[in-house]
Amino acid sequence: DTGVSQDPRHKITKRGQNVTFRCDPISEHNRLYWYRQTLGQGPEFLTYFQNEAQLEKSRLLSDRFSAERPKGSFSTLEIQRTEQGDSAMYLCASSLEYVGAGAPDTQYFGPGTRLTVL
Amino acid sequence: AQSVTQLGSHVSVSEGALVLLRCNYSSSVPPYLFWYVQYPNQGLQLLLKYTTGATLVKGINGFEAEFKKSETSFHLTKPSAHMSDAAEYFCAVSDYGNNRLAFGKGNQVVVIP
Numbered sequence: 001d002t003g004v005s006q007d008p009r010h011k012i013t014k015r016g017q018n019v020t021f022r023c024d025p026i027s028e029h030n031r032l033y034w035y036r037q038t039l040g041q042g043p044e045f046l047t048y049f050q051n052e053a054q055l056e057k058s059r060l061l062s063d064r065f066s067a068e069r070p071k072g073s074f075s076t077l078e079i080q081r082t083e084q085g086d087s088a089m090y091l092c093a094s095s096l097e098y099v100g101a102g103a104p105d106t107q108y109f110g111p112g113t114r115l116t117v118l
Numbered sequence: 119a120q121s122v123t124q125l126g127s128h129v130s131v132s133e134g135a136l137v138l139l140r141c142n143y144s145s146s147v148p149p150y151l152f153w154y155v156q157y158p159n160q161g162l163q164l165l166l167k168y169t170t171g172a173t174l175v176k177g178i179n180g181f182e183a184e185f186k187k188s189e190t191s192f193h194l195t196k197p198s199a200h201m202s203d204a205a206e207y208f209c210a211v212s213d214y215g216n217n218r219l220a221f222g223k224g225n226q227v228v229v230i231p
Contacts, residue, residue, distance in 0.1 A: 004161065031217065040127070042208050042221030043162070056218065091161065097217070104150055104169075104212055107219060109161035 002026075004110035006092050012116045013082055020078045021113045025094030032075050033107060034067055036060065037089040049075060050097070082117045089114050120145040120211045124222035131203075132230045137181075137196040139225045141209030144190065151192040152210040152219065153183055162208065168192060179203070204229045 005024045013019050025032050030051050035043035046065070047057045051072035061067075064082075069075040079086055093107040122143045131137050143149050150169050154162040166177025173185040179202075183194045192209060206226050210219040 033217070033219075035219075040223065042210070042224050043219070045218035045220070048217055058218075093162075104217060106164050106167065109154075109163070111159070111161045 004092055004094050004108055006090075006110040006113050008113055009111060010114050010116075012118065014118050015082060015084060017082055018078065018080045019082060019115065020076055021090055021092075021115075023075045023077070023092030023094075023110060025074070025092070026096075026108055029094035029096045029108075030072070031095045031097045031105075031107075032069055033093040033095075034075070034077055035091040035093065037091055037112070038087075043091055046077075079115075082115075084117045087115055087117045120149060120220050122151075122209045122211050122220060122222040124209050124225055126225060127223060128226045128228065130228045130230055131199045133201060134198050137194070137199045137203060137227065139194040139207050139209075139227070141183075141192045141194065141222060142190050143192060143209075143211045145211055149211045151183075151185060152212075153177065153181070153192075153194050154208045154210060154221075156206045156208065156224075158205075165194070165207075199227075199229050201229050201231065203227060 007022045033048040034046040037043040049069040064080045067077045089112040091112045092110045095105040095107045152167045153165040156162045165181050166175045168175050168185045176182045181196045206224045208224045209222045
């Protein structure tokens with residue numbers, strides 16, 4: 001168990017460019033989450049996957065954002081036509097959820113990708 | 119929708135003194151409550167969580183928290199602060215059937231030698 005990994009750790013881009021981030025969850029985890037954290041704030045939920053299915057999206061996830069989790073393993077988060085307001089830390093988390101278990105399992109977080117849009 | 123409130127963005131505590139971080143939640147159903155810690159340039163690490171059962175929850179690094187339904191609170195404490203406790207601490211809530219975590223704004227803890 002090597003934990004949740006994210007790549008890249010840092011990304012600097014110019015406004016209007018597209019960027020893509022990758023998250024590799026803990027291998028046996030079936031749930032994968034994306035959060036966004038801006039300076040001085042707590043993380044905010046963006047979206048989550050159960051295996052390869054994207055089950056919920058926050059209203060924060062505008063149509064410029066798209067997330068995928070092909071084959072239920074790693075996930076990518078793409079931002080098209082980046083804006084300065086997209087500058088933030090993008091966090092990925094994973095968990096192992098049993099259907100009908102009730103209490104949620106612990107979400108394990110990766111180190112994040114810090115995006116700076118110039 | 120569920121939410122949490124953490125007051126006082128920066129908390130200074132002397133080494134060896136009590137650490138107390140306050141968290142109040144709002145939820146229409148019985149909540150699940152979490153405290154996470156974030157060290158610089160690292161992801162969030164779970165300190166402890168409350169789901170059901172015992173209301174006093176013990177976590178890692180000597181931290182504990184008590185769920186008080188009547189006060190809608192889940193305050194985090196540690197009897198004696200250590201220099202290594204300097205970090206940012208986040209309270210979070212989720213509820214049954216809702217997998218998202220709703221985080222507070224966090225407390226930046228500074229430990230004074």
